[in-house]
Amino acid sequence: MKPGATVFTAHDVLPRRSRNAAPLWAELYGSCERVIVHGSASRERLLVEVGGIAPGRIAVIPHALLHAGSEVAQPPEQSEPRILFFGLIRPDKGLDVLIEALPAVAAHVPDVRLEIVGSPRLPIEPLRRRATALGLDERISWDLRFVPDTDVPAVLARARVIALPYRWIEGSGVFAIALARGVPPVVTAVGTFPELCAEYDLGDPVPPDDPAALAVALVRALSDPGRRAQAIAGMQRARTELTWERTARLTLDTYERALAAPLVSEPRR
Numbered sequence: 001m002k003p004g005a006t007v008f009t010a011h012d013v014l015p016r017r018s019r020n021a022a023p024l025w026a027e028l029y030g031s032c033e034r035v036i037v038h039g040s041a042s043r044e045r046l047l048v049e050v051g052g053i054a055p056g057r058i059a060v061i062p063h064a065l066l067h068a069g070s071e072v073a074q075p076p077e078q079s080e081p082r083i084l085f086f087g088l089i090r091p092d093k094g095l096d097v098l099i100e101a102l103p104a105v106a107a108h109v110p111d112v113r114l115e116i117v118g119s120p121r122l123p124i125e126p127l128r129r130r131a132t133a134l135g136l137d138e139r140i141s142w143d144l145r146f147v148p149d150t151d152v153p154a155v156l157a158r159a160r161v162i163a164l165p166y167r168w169i170e171g172s173g174v175f176a177i178a179l180a181r182g183v184p185p186v187v188t189a190v191g192t193f194p195e196l197c198a199e200y201d202l203g204d205p206v207p208p209d210d211p212a213a214l215a216v217a218l219v220r221a222l223s224d225p226g227r228r229a230q231a232i233a234g235m236q237r238a239r240t241e242l243t244w245e246r247t248a249r250l251t252l253d254t255y256e257r258a259l260a261a262p263l264v265s266e267p268r269r
């Protein structure tokens with residue numbers, strides 16, 4: 001057995017701020033006995049877009065849910081058709097697409113409201129002006145702040161669904177919080193979203209930058225009882241499977257395998 005080994009957990013295989021530095025990331029990954037990623041989409045990105053590491057050195061370990069535990073029970077049914085957009089507000093998260101979709105949602109769900117909660121990382125006034133131009137001022141509330149952990153349960157409890165219309169993502173902490181708190185997500189087909197939605201019956205992701213498709217998915221999530229019941233059952237199953245105990249066990253196993261495996265330099269791509 002070797003005296004030591006290097007294991008790297010890649011929450012994002014190509015982090016947002018260094019997506020153009022694939023050769024440097026390939027060098028880093030190639031120096032590791034194991035690299036942990038959180039889904040098959042991230043594994044594919046590592047192999048195809050980055051390279052530098054053999055498939056056998058990659059371990060896929062789904063991220064555990066956040067804010068989950070024995071004290072978290074299925075929240076009371078939220079009857080008000082309230083959509084939540086939660087988290088840091090960045091261009092890649094598609095809040096503009098959600099605002100464009102909201103009039104079509106309102107045509108089918110007359111009482112729908114959108115609650116935007118998060119700290120902006122972009123100019124917010126253009127979004128406000130667009131919402132006004134679309135006649136949405138009475139339907140949107142803006143809570144533009146960083147939300148401390150103690151306030152998160154109350155924010156999630158007010159939502160009937162949570163919208164994640166991201167343009168690009170690998171894994172999302174907001175998604176993990178929503179599943180832990182029992183709020184059905186409506187997401188785009190990026191990163192690990194499709195595989196998790198398929199695994200836990202959370203509905204079909206929609207294409208990014210498609211307000212019409214997003215509106216259809218939101219209407220269904222808000223108003224289809226069968227679809228909602230299926231998502232709630234899936235989230236209950238996710239809370240029993242995507243636990244920190246399971247993540248720790250799989251991570252420990254990966255470290256033990258890394259210690260037992262000699263490092264052989266991988267060919268650079």
